[in-house]
Amino acid sequence: MFQAFFVDPFVMIYDAPLFFVEVLVSGLMAGVMYALVALGFVLIYKASGVFNFAQGAMVLFAALTFVGLWELGVNPWLALILAALVMIGVAFTIERVVLRPLVNQDPIIFFMATIGITYFLDGFGQTIWGSEVRPLDIGIPNEPFMDLAEMTGLYINKFDVFSAVVCSLLVALLAGFFTKTKIGRALRAVADDHQAALSVGIPLKTIWTIVWSVAGIVGLAAGILWGSKLGVQFTLALIAFKALPVLILGGFTSIPGAIIGGLIIGSGEKIAEVYWGEAMGGAIEDWFAYVVALIFLLFRPQGLFGEKIIERV
Amino acid sequence: MIYREAGQFKTSYKSDQALLPIAQDRFFVMALVAFAYIVIPMVANDYWLNSIFLQFFIFSLAALGLNILTGYAGQLSLGTGGFMACGAFSAFKLATSFPDMHIVFVLFLAGLITAAVGMFFGIPSLRIKGFYLAVATLAAQFFLLWLFNRVPWFTNYSSSGVISPPPIKLFGDYYITGTQATNLTQYFFTLTLVIVLALAARNIIRGHIGRSWMAMRDMDIAAEIIGISPLKAKLSAFAVSSFYCGIAGALWAFLYTGTVEPLAFEINQSFKILFMIIIGGLGSILGSFVGAAFIVVLPIFLNSAPAMLGLKLSGSLVTHIEFMVFGALIVFFLIVEPHGLARLWGIAKEKLRLWPFPY
Numbered sequence: 001m002f003q004a005f006f007v008d009p010f011v012m013i014y015d016a017p018l019f020f021v022e023v024l025v026s027g028l029m030a031g032v033m034y035a036l037v038a039l040g041f042v043l044i045y046k047a048s049g050v051f052n053f054a055q056g057a058m059v060l061f062a063a064l065t066f067v068g069l070w071e072l073g074v075n076p077w078l079a080l081i082l083a084a085l086v087m088i089g090v091a092f093t094i095e096r097v098v099l100r101p102l103v104n105q106d107p108i109i110f111f112m113a114t115i116g117i118t119y120f121l122d123g124f125g126q127t128i129w130g131s132e133v134r135p136l137d138i139g140i141p142n143e144p145f146m147d148l149a150e151m152t153g154l155y156i157n158k159f160d161v162f163s164a165v166v167c168s169l170l171v172a173l174l175a176g177f178f179t180k181t182k183i184g185r186a187l188r189a190v191a192d193d194h195q196a197a198l199s200v201g202i203p204l205k206t207i208w209t210i211v212w213s214v215a216g217i218v219g220l221a222a223g224i225l226w227g228s229k230l231g232v233q234f235t236l237a238l239i240a241f242k243a244l245p246v247l248i249l250g251g252f253t254s255i256p257g258a259i260i261g262g263l264i265i266g267s268g269e270k271i272a273e274v275y276w277g278e279a280m281g282g283a284i285e286d287w288f289a290y291v292v293a294l295i296f297l298l299f300r301p302q303g304l305f306g307e308k309i310i311e312r313v
Numbered sequence: 314m315i316y317r318e319a320g321q322f323k324t325s326y327k328s329d330q331a332l333l334p335i336a337q338d339r340f341f342v343m344a345l346v347a348f349a350y351i352v353i354p355m356v357a358n359d360y361w362l363n364s365i366f367l368q369f370f371i372f373s374l375a376a377l378g379l380n381i382l383t384g385y386a387g388q389l390s391l392g393t394g395g396f397m398a399c400g401a402f403s404a405f406k407l408a409t410s411f412p413d414m415h416i417v418f419v420l421f422l423a424g425l426i427t428a429a430v431g432m433f434f435g436i437p438s439l440r441i442k443g444f445y446l447a448v449a450t451l452a453a454q455f456f457l458l459w460l461f462n463r464v465p466w467f468t469n470y471s472s473s474g475v476i477s478p479p480p481i482k483l484f485g486d487y488y489i490t491g492t493q494a495t496n497l498t499q500y501f502f503t504l505t506l507v508i509v510l511a512l513a514a515r516n517i518i519r520g521h522i523g524r525s526w527m528a529m530r531d532m533d534i535a536a537e538i539i540g541i542s543p544l545k546a547k548l549s550a551f552a553v554s555s556f557y558c559g560i561a562g563a564l565w566a567f568l569y570t571g572t573v574e575p576l577a578f579e580i581n582q583s584f585k586i587l588f589m590i591i592i593g594g595l596g597s598i599l600g601s602f603v604g605a606a607f608i609v610v611l612p613i614f615l616n617s618a619p620a621m622l623g624l625k626l627s628g629s630l631v632t633h634i635e636f637m638v639f640g641a642l643i644v645f646f647l648i649v650e651p652h653g654l655a656r657l658w659g660i661a662k663e664k665l666r667l668w669p670f671p672y
Contacts, residue, residue: 051444102329107443108389109651112591116643117583123636132628241451248448281463290452294437297449304481304554 011276011290017250021033023274024267029160031266032167033229034221037243038250039171039256040215045252046191048099049107053098056218062087062171063223063232067136068129076138076270080220087216090121095209122237139297155164170221171259174214178241178255183210245293251306260304265289316665329488331572332515354497363569365609370503374607376600377514378557383587384596385518386550387530388438389446393558393586395434398578399457400559401426401566404469405476408567409469416481416567418488421505423563425557430457431555431642438547439632442533454580459574477503477572490567499568510557513597517553526550529597567669573593592646594653603654 016128037059044052065086070081100115113221135246140162178184189197190207198204246265250257272288302308316337323329333339357366379393404423407414432454438446461467468476480491488494488645489502517523526545528536566573583606593604615635651659660663 004324008523051447098644098648103649105647105651108383108595109591109647111444111447112588113644115588116640116647119636119640119643123633123638123640125632127633127637129634152326220349220614241455244448244451250446251442278666284457287455288448289453290455295436296443297445301445303445 004279005276008279017181018152018154020271022268023032025154025156026091026160027267027270028263029157029164029266030270031246031262031264032164032259033222033225033262034242034246035262036167036170036218036225036258037239037257039174040218040222041243041247041276042213042250042252042255042258043174043211044217046255047187048190048208049194050099050110050114051107051109051252052215053240054094054117054121054221055215055243056237057118057125058087058090058219059223059226059239060234060237061090061121061125062216062220063227063236064125064129064135066136066220066224067134067227067232068307070135072154080224083220084217087220088209088213091212091216092209094212095205095236098265100205118237122234131234133231134227136224136227136232136278138228140228161230163229166225170218170253171255177214183207187211222254223249241288245289248303249293249296251303253302253307254305257303257305261293265292268292316662316668318534318666320569321397332512346508350501352466354500357523359496361576362500363659365613366500367496367503367569369606369609371561371569372506372586372609373591373602374507374510374564375558375586376559376593376601376605377511378554378589379586380595380598380601381514381518381526381557382550382554382595383642384590384594384600385523385530386526386547386554388435388547389443390450390554391447391583391587392434392457394580394582395454395457396555396558397582398461398575399430399555400424400562401573401578402461402476402575403427403559403562404567405478406467406469408478408481416483416528419481420560420563423561427559427562428552428556431558432548433525435548435551438551439544439661441533449477451580454583458575458578465618475572475576476566476573478567481567490571492571503564503568506560510560511598511602514553514557518598521550522546524554529554529598530632587628588643590653592647592653594644594655597655600655607654611642 018030029131040055040058044050044055057184062083066079067081069082070076074082078218085246098117099110100111102113108271140159142157144157144239148156172205176184178188185196186202186207188211189200190204194204197207209279222239223232226239230236242265244257246261250259250261269285269289269292273285277284296304300306316335318335318337321334321336323334328334333342333386336496343507353366355363375393375397377391379395382388382390400423403426404419407422408416411419427515429452432522434450441449462474465471468474480488480493483489483502484497487498489498518526523535525541526549528539528541529543529546529550533543534612536546562578565577570577589604589608591604591605593602594600612635616631619631619634
């Protein structure tokens with residue numbers, strides 16, 4: 001027991017350091033993908049204080065729409081734009097039908113409503129597009145860089161690198177959007193204080209629609225990347241559960257937190273699975289991330305980068 | 314006119330502290346219990362007894378447990394499924410290790426074990442709150458299910474990972490589990506258990522512990538200042554809640570399904586129970602029952618609705634449409650009555666009091 005937990009894994013790491021680097025890198029890449037899903041949660045939580053459980057369903061729905069349109073013979077770029085438009089439509093409908101009548105309710109009511117939306121979107125997407133697994137090939141080969149492998153012996157997957165680049169671009173874009181544009185400033189104002197934002201003339205409803213649309217489009221990106229990895233199917237909706245520990249680790253309100261949290265969870269999970277998984281009975285990926293996040297939370301209850309919780313009576 | 318407490322004077326402290334101070338309420342509850350004990354067993358067939366009532370009782374126990382934690386103590390939890398699984402598996406281990414132990418005792422002990430596990434997973438609640446805590450309780454859900462899936466000791470080394478509780482006698486020749494058990498025995502047993510546990514919950518809640526939970530829920534810092542220990546209040550809420558969930562899980566495995574695998578207690582089960590208490594009403598015992606009834610009956614209704622309308626749809630399409638309607642109805646109910654169905658009953662009571670002379 002002791003040997004399996006505290007000796008063997010380190011011996012393995014020492015014996016094959018290159019393999020360790022590979023595991024670490026693939027974990028980091030997976031972490032970036034988790035971060036992409038977590039980003040959708042953060043955007044909505046920041047702007048409206050709603051814990052949007054439907055983010056996973058939105059990822060699935062966006063990916064299903066994209067693949068469905070593509071299979072119908074639509075040009076992929078056009079399909080991408082159409083899917084983005086559909087997600088904006090979804091955001092508009094959600095704001096109109098669900099959020100507006102619930103204004104001023106407790107956060108838990110909003111949370112439940114988003115679970116309702118989750119069920120609805122899961123059912124709706126599969127009613128329209130069917131529930132079979134659809135392969136998605138966006139033209140990026142799922143193979144390692146051969147040159148690098150020959151030179152150093154490191155196997156690093158091209159697709160992982162591609163998705164990491166896409167994620168970084170998206171994050172940079174979002175950061176620019178939040179800090180440089182007028183709408184971005186309005187979004188941050190709303191996130192800071194709803195009432196103050198309203199009183200200086202920022203239309204809350206429009207802002208909510210925009211934020212849900214942006215989260216939908218981030219969901220589309222996540223859906224395409226995850227979909228080409230796993231195939232577009234119902235399990236895509238379940239990656240929301242992977243994003244949740246990332247979220248509490250990084251803090252609900254922090255975009256950099258989502259990224260760093262994703263990296264920590266992704267690499268930690270992979271390393272634990274590869275080196276300690278055997279000793280603990282395998283398939284520990286399901287809960288390992290939650291336990292890591294919990295341990296972090298015991299020391300920083302608001303997550304790594306969350307706003308400090310100040311309470312007054 | 315009918316529902317009015319005018320003229321019902323309380324002349325002793327005892328009557329002032331009664332569970333149901335209004336005579337009409339007392340009468341109504343007694344009539345309901347009598348109905349459940351006498352009329353339903355006479356008219357209901359096996360399908361109703363087993364698929365609807367048994368399921369309803371078990372879910373209302375679980376909902377009661379979650380309502381204690383979320384509705385009364387204000388700690389949002391998504392780990393209900395995990396705790397139910399814990400109850401089911403510990404009851405299984407107890408029943409197979411000590412075959413002579415009485416079923417009531419088995420259930421009680423399984424509840425206690427689950428309470429201990431619940432307290433352990435409740436420790437983070439001392440540090441973190443709100444949605445952070447909700448996500449943290451998911452750790453309990455995933456970890457417990459993984460444990461029961463992966464560690465063969467819990468399933469008595471069954472190769473499929475599925476547990477089948479042994480046949481147990483309630484008393485005499487009446488079997489309560491296994492193939493020889495009749496639906497009627499199971500119905501009476503669960504009904505009695507539910508009534509006893511609901512009464513217990515009602516009394517815990519209006520007592521000292523319950524009031525400290527509610528103070529904690531309404532404002533934890535203020536509660537601490539008036540001398541309520543958050544450690545005791547929060548952990549006791551987790552313990553009592555898990556006790557109820559554990560018994561519900563054990564009943565689910567032993568009486569309702571007969572064989573059970575960890576997958577039966579997956580995350581969707583937790584959400585289902587959360588829906589029950591939200592739709593029924595947070596912080597209301599009546600709400601737990603109403604919500605459970607609603608969520609149990611709704612899928613059965615949705616399942617048979619297309620056939621009733623004469624539509625022929627493929628199986629998977631029906632499932633997807635069911636999902637859609639279920640989600641839409643949840644949202645609809647939240648918008649119409651965010652405080653739950655129990656609140657509707659409260660409003661009706663206010664109206665009835667003045668009816669038919671509103672002044």
